[in-house]
Amino acid sequence: MMQTGDVILIMGSGPNAVAARHWPKEWFDQIVVINNAWRLRPDWDRLVFPEDFPVQKRPAEIVPGQQLVEAKAFVPAQNLFGGFVHGGATMAFTAGYWALAALRPRVMAFIGCDMVYPATGPTHFYGSGTADPLRDDISLRDLGAKSARLALIAAAQGCACVNLSQDESSLLFPTAAPDALRGGIMPPAIDLPRVAGLRAREDALGYATPDGRYVNDPSAYDMDILGEIDANWRMLLHPST
Numbered sequence: 001m002m003q004t005g006d007v008i009l010i011m012g013s014g015p016n017a018v019a020a021r022h023w024p025k026e027w028f029d030q031i032v033v034i035n036n037a038w039r040l041r042p043d044w045d046r047l048v049f050p051e052d053f054p055v056q057k058r059p060a061e062i063v064p065g066q067q068l069v070e071a072k073a074f075v076p077a078q079n080l081f082g083g084f085v086h087g088g089a090t091m092a093f094t095a096g097y098w099a100l101a102a103l104r105p106r107v108m109a110f111i112g113c114d115m116v117y118p119a120t121g122p123t124h125f126y127g128s129g130t131a132d133p134l135r136d137d138i139s140l141r142d143l144g145a146k147s148a149r150l151a152l153i154a155a156a157q158g159c160a161c162v163n164l165s166q167d168e169s170s171l172l173f174p175t176a177a178p179d180a181l182r183g184g185i186m187p188p189a190i191d192l193p194r195v196a197g198l199r200a201r202e203d204a205l206g207y208a209t210p211d212g213r214y215v216n217d218p219s220a221y222d223m224d225i226l227g228e229i230d231a232n233w234r235m236l237l238h239p240s241t
Contacts, residue, residue, distance in 0.1 A: 006106040007181045008099050009164075010113065011037040011044075012092050013124045016165050017112025023178050028109075032069075032099055034091045037112060040125065048074060048095040069098060075212035077101035081153055082199060085207040085214050085221070086229070088146030089139040090115065096150050100157060107181050108154060108161050114169035115143055137216055138223075143170040145230035148237035152195050155187035172237055191236065198232055201225075 009028040011017050013036050021040050025031070033044040038059055047059065048069040062068065077098040078087055087093055092113040099108055117123045140146075151161040151173055162176035162185060163169055176185060207214070207221060 008032055008103055008105040008108045009178075010034070010092070010095050010099065010108055010110045011040065012110070012112035013037050014112035014114050014165070015122050015125050016114070016167055017125045020111050020164070020178070027178055027181060030099075030103055030105070032095055032103075034095050034113075036124070046099075048091060048098060050091065069095075069102075071212055073102070074098040075209075078212070079208070079210060082202050083207065083209040083214075084212060085139050085209060085226075086202045087139075087149065088143065089137060089214075090143070090146075093146055093150055096154070096161070100150075100154055100159060104157070105159050107185050108159060109164050109176060109178065109181055110161070110171060110173065111164040111178075114163075114165050114167055114171060116168045116170055138218055138221060138226075139214070141227070142230040142234075144172050145233045147171045147173060149230075149233040151188065151237055152190055152233065153199075155190045156192060156195055158187060160185050160187040172234070188237065194232075194236055198229060198236070201229055 007029050009020065009031045011020055011031065011033045013034065017037055017040055025043050030046065031044045032046045032048060035049050035053055036057060038044050038047045045065065046067050046069050051071050074094050078084060078094055080101055081087055081097045087097055092110065096108055099105060112125065147170065154161050161173045163171045163173040164176060164178050166175065205222065205225065
């Protein structure tokens, strides 16, 4: 298992990802880009993309030190933390679970991953694109809950999840400034037994996805229990709500 630094920047393709284009590299130990976000800056370290990401949209050249992270790497990582049904099948969450397993960061900072899509105007930094989290999918029913789950599982590993975006966001992470990530950012205080209890409830349902593929059919799952578990992830991260 690699240990490659404390502060990880995870860049998605939301319109505000362009803010990260000129951030100094020394603010981060690793820059993890998702899908097309590699186009924003040449000094990325890891590019995470699914198997259906078109070849023509991938980098033509990879320089020493850069790594492509495909399904054979991120599927086992996400399965380590409960799989796609529970963890959410968006590349932002997948990249987070992969980074948590492979890079063991102290801080995971997200930009361009708000997953809020306007009815008009650009949906991505390159214009309009397919809003992946808006597809009808059983793993995407509550993006806020999925973000709370990632934040709590990361906190149990000693890692804080923060959002560098100042815009409306589906992520329930606290916001942070990109130039302050090496300061006193700490993971939230968590109730480890309750986190373990929710993980155990998920495991008991048996919705494992060893190959990363799952049946996108509500009749194959107990949607009431999944909804209850989602609500509990939210409440564990933000008890006042």
